[in-house]
Amino acid sequence: MLHYLDTKLPQPTPTRRAFLKLSAGAVGGLLIGSVIPMRGVAQSAGAGDTLVTPFVHITPDNRVIVLSKHLDKGQGAATGLATLVAEELDASAEQVEAVFAPSNPEVYQNLLFGVQGTGGSTAMANSFDQYRQAGATARAMIVNAAADAWGVAAGDISVANGVVSGGGNTATLGELAVQAALQEPPAEVSLKAPDDWVYIGKSFPRVELAQKTRGSVGMFGIDAQPEDCLIAVTARPPRFGATLASVDASEALSMPGVVQVLEIPQGVTVLANNTWAAMQAREALVLDWAEGSGETRGTDELMEEFRALLDAPGNPSAPRGDAAARLAEAAQVVEAEYFFPFLAHAPMEPLDMTVLYDGETASFWGGSQIQTLDHGAAAAVLGLEMGQIAINTTWGGGSFGRRATFDSHLAVETATIAKAWLDGGNGARPIKLIYSREDDIRGGYYRPMALHRVRAGLDAEGNIAGWEHRIVSQSIFAGTPFESFVFTEGVDHSTVEGTSDTPYAIPDMHVDVHHPQVGVPPLWWRSVGHTHTAYVMETMMDELAVAAGRDPVEFRLAYLEGEPRLAGALRLAAERAGPAGPDGTSRGVAVHKSFNSYAAEIADVRLRDDGSVKVEKVTCGIDCGVPINPDNIAAQIEGGLGYGLSAVLREEITLTEGEVDQFNYPDYPPLRITDMPEVEVHIVPSTEAPTGIGEPGTPPIGPAVANAVFAATGERVRTLPFSRHGLA
Amino acid sequence: MTEFTLNGQTQRVEADPDMPLLWVLRDELKLTGTKFGCGVAACGACTVHIDGVPTRSCQTFLGDIEGAEITTIESIDTPEARAIREAWVELQVPQCGYCQSGQIMSASALLAETPKPSDEDIDFAMEGNICRCASYARIRRAIHRAAEIMEA
Numbered sequence A: 001m002l003h004y005l006d007t008k009l010p011q012p013t014p015t016r017r018a019f020l021k022l023s024a025g026a027v028g029g030l031l032i033g034s035v036i037p038m039r040g041v042a043q044s045a046g047a048g049d050t051l052v053t054p055f056v057h058i059t060p061d062n063r064v065i066v067l068s069k070h071l072d073k074g075q076g077a078a079t080g081l082a083t084l085v086a087e088e089l090d091a092s093a094e095q096v097e098a099v100f101a102p103s104n105p106e107v108y109q110n111l112l113f114g115v116q117g118t119g120g121s122t123a124m125a126n127s128f129d130q131y132r133q134a135g136a137t138a139r140a141m142i143v144n145a146a147a148d149a150w151g152v153a154a155g156d157i158s159v160a161n162g163v164v165s166g167g168g169n170t171a172t173l174g175e176l177a178v179q180a181a182l183q184e185p186p187a188e189v190s191l192k193a194p195d196d197w198v199y200i201g202k203s204f205p206r207v208e209l210a211q212k213t214r215g216s217v218g219m220f221g222i223d224a225q226p227e228d229c230l231i232a233v234t235a236r237p238p239r240f241g242a243t244l245a246s247v248d249a250s251e252a253l254s255m256p257g258v259v260q261v262l263e264i265p266q267g268v269t270v271l272a273n274n275t276w277a278a279m280q281a282r283e284a285l286v287l288d289w290a291e292g293s294g295e296t297r298g299t300d301e302l303m304e305e306f307r308a309l310l311d312a313p314g315n316p317s318a319p320r321g322d323a324a325a326r327l328a329e330a331a332q333v334v335e336a337e338y339f340f341p342f343l344a345h346a347p348m349e350p351l352d353m354t355v356l357y358d359g360e361t362a363s364f365w366g367g368s369q370i371q372t373l374d375h376g377a378a379a380a381v382l383g384l385e386m387g388q389i390a391i392n393t394t395w396g397g398g399s400f401g402r403r404a405t406f407d408s409h410l411a412v413e414t415a416t417i418a419k420a421w422l423d424g425g426n427g428a429r430p431i432k433l434i435y436s437r438e439d440d441i442r443g444g445y446y447r448p449m450a451l452h453r454v455r456a457g458l459d460a461e462g463n464i465a466g467w468e469h470r471i472v473s474q475s476i477f478a479g480t481p482f483e484s485f486v487f488t489e490g491v492d493h494s495t496v497e498g499t500s501d502t503p504y505a506i507p508d509m510h511v512d513v514h515h516p517q518v519g520v521p522p523l524w525w526r527s528v529g530h531t532h533t534a535y536v537m538e539t540m541m542d543e544l545a546v547a548a549g550r551d552p553v554e555f556r557l558a559y560l561e562g563e564p565r566l567a568g569a570l571r572l573a574a575e576r577a578g579p580a581g582p583d584g585t586s587r588g589v590a591v592h593k594s595f596n597s598y599a600a601e602i603a604d605v606r607l608r609d610d611g612s613v614k615v616e617k618v619t620c621g622i623d624c625g626v627p628i629n630p631d632n633i634a635a636q637i638e639g640g641l642g643y644g645l646s647a648v649l650r651e652e653i654t655l656t657e658g659e660v661d662q663f664n665y666p667d668y669p670p671l672r673i674t675d676m677p678e679v680e681v682h683i684v685p686s687t688e689a690p691t692g693i694g695e696p697g698t699p700p701i702g703p704a705v706a707n708a709v710f711a712a713t714g715e716r717v718r719t720l721p722f723s724r725h726g727l728a
Numbered sequence B: 001m002t003e004f005t006l007n008g009q010t011q012r013v014e015a016d017p018d019m020p021l022l023w024v025l026r027d028e029l030k031l032t033g034t035k036f037g038c039g040v041a042a043c044g045a046c047t048v049h050i051d052g053v054p055t056r057s058c059q060t061f062l063g064d065i066e067g068a069e070i071t072t073i074e075s076i077d078t079p080e081a082r083a084i085r086e087a088w089v090e091l092q093v094p095q096c097g098y099c100q101s102g103q104i105m106s107a108s109a110l111l112a113e114t115p116k117p118s119d120e121d122i123d124f125a126m127e128g129n130i131c132r133c134a135s136y137a138r139i140r141r142a143i144h145r146a147a148e149i150m151e152a
Helices: A016-020 A024-031 A040-044 A077-089 A123-150 A173-180 A250-254 A275-284 A299-309 A323-328 A371-382 A409-423 A437-441 A530-548 A552-558 A564-577 A630-650 A701-713 B021-028 B079-090 B100-113 B119-126 B136-151
Strands: A056-058 A064-068 A096-100 A158-160 A163-166 A169-172 A230-235 A243-248 A258-264 A267-272 A286-290 A315-320 A332-340 A352-357 A362-366 A389-393 A431-434 A450-458 A464-473 A509-514 A586-594 A597-607 A613-623 A678-683 B002-006 B009-013 B047-050 B053-056 B069-071
Touching: A056 A123, A056 A173, A064 A077, A077 A096, A077 A123, A123 A158, A123 A163, A123 A169, A123 A173, A169 A173, A230 A275, A230 A409, A243 A258, A243 A267, A250 A258, A250 A275, A258 A275, A258 A409, A267 A275, A267 A409, A275 B021, A299 A450, A299 A464, A323 A450, A323 A464, A323 A509, A332 A530, A352 A409, A362 A371, A362 A409, A371 A389, A371 A409, A409 A431, A450 A530, A464 A530, A530 A552, A530 A586, A530 A630, A530 A701, A552 A564, A552 A586, A564 A586, A564 A597, A564 A613, A564 A678, A586 A701, A597 A701, A613 A630, A613 A701, A630 A678, A630 A701, A630 B136, B047 B100, B053 B100, B079 B100, B079 B136, B100 B119, B100 B136, B119 B136
Parallel strands: A064 A096, A230 A431, A362 A389, A464 A509, A613 A678, B002 B069
Antiparallel strands: A056 A064, A158 A163, A163 A169, A230 A267, A243 A286, A258 A267, A315 A509, A332 A450, A352 A362, A352 A431, A450 A464, A586 A597, A597 A613, B002 B009, B047 B053, B047 B069
């Protein structure tokens, strides 16, 4: 699909109002009643007469092109949005395709964020009504066009599987697109009753999969190949925050294919005619870095400082009851300390962004995940209005959070290079900035390091009697544009999520938190704070169940009486997992609520002869509201728990004197096929509004496996990853 | 000047003989289906067939492929590759899809060598291909399914 390479769409300048609108109701009217003229996709379809609405275009050659406002980096958002449109439009599955919407927060904002962006497992949650209404609106215009053309009452016209019928006439959606484009969009549309759904709940096939099996041209950002494109790689400081003292680029500049070397605030950029030349020349730069404000501590020093903070009271998060008093009179107290390392996202497609800037306009191509921030940041660097810039979103080769950054550092660096190139008196040329894998692994924006200490009590009857919980971790949100949503009264909610707001009915609970300053840029990593909080909560619940002599499922259910959905997911998983111990395996259980979805995972684990952990099977129960696409829900649970398992087994970024110790996959080893368990996903039937599915599979897997390891060995793993203990 | 056969056609490339085949394909020949993942032969995203053998193109150098027969994801059309693609879509294997060119090249080579692979055969052939989306359970099922398709 080549649309994005030659498409430049009009870019209305966003207003401040657009950034402030946060409720779904506030923007619903943008869709209904507004048909904006955009010819980009229609042109590339080779047709001029197309029904164009903000979210769906119908071409005379009978293609239904859904404009995905969300980046799809594997989670299936584009297919999900296409499903919603196809459902209400009554299109055939075969005629539906998806392209990415232009950057325009007025029209394409995430209704939960107020900016155009993808994250927090919100794609379906914020679009469920909006994209169904888009489909219904287009359908009404098609039906009205047919009514006019055939002299048949609109009420006597039906649409099914892409075919419009009435009064003995039939036509395809495409055949009616030209006339439909002349129709006024209806002021209101009604949506189908769930019983009438033909696609929702039925695993609509992914719209792009055939292309992904063929190496199709131009899908990913890194594949952008505009004519005459320069490749850029940047040498960045070895320590975060350090600055350039001097550079000798003479050898690099003498190498074949090298075009220019630029000093930019981010480091030193080599521009070359091909990637290999650029990377080789970067190696040849003679660089001297000044300390600057760089982080100089190592992991051990950071851990020591974090540990000291565990002894001092932190900022409380929703304390309730009197945990200290209950603990003082508890029959048993379980106390544990946990360490979680920095984690890199390491998506398979390293970061990249391509730009063409001519001094007056600029076009960007890449897997932009928060288009509005990237757009604004690029405009600021280039000194342009947002309306002079097009952000062309491409398919993302994974992200797991990495392509969404508060500071838009990739867009900023790409724009900075383009500006430096043009300001240097050169003619406009496309430039593609590429990260190597080493740039990615060593480049920061990690899941921050975290320490937890928990003291939890049991009374004589084996009931939880007081829970004190202290967390030390760098704040992800402090100082970012999203701070006010997440950071209040000294607490970054993304650090404590899953603890103080636990669904368990624990009446006497005191969670507090320290947010030390660390000179390493932190970032959300698939499921954010839940990556560590679920591990602590669920291994601690397991310890308590064992100490109380109670069954781990029954013990959890006793504290979930007010949480029927999480209890339901757990009951379903437990029922389907059957009796523990098939083939000599050991079992561990964990549940966790995140992104408004409810997940239970039951892991059956075996120890290999070398003592390493092999997870044989995971049985999952998931309640994510209306299951729009059951097969994709299963895929996201499989992938989400695989991603979480990868981290707990072997992933760890460490620092020595502020420098990252790891370089590439050999020393930051991801999960491989030999580690992957069989996964069974059971979906709790639901008519609730759809909630997240990209992330909720990740949090429970670590504790489920850790609990199974305890069952097998009697050992509690509290310092991650497992490879530190010979378990992986 | 290096001459080799690429996707059935004679190809001549004038470039640094130390340039990895990966960048020859992507930058010089504009064949971007073969992906850059790590550059150190640790992830398999850049897998191509050289004389039928799945090979990491990021650690294969232009100077070493004189006369070789190279097949990439864009053109591979063996019965095994067709069955693999069919099974990949049927079981909805890819998520982000970035690693899948390499997965498909490795899997189709496996089937060409071992038409009915066991789980151990699959582990051995596919362990070098990383998928950060962890589509591994589906990759395994789809390889078994492709073997069935081939048999039918």
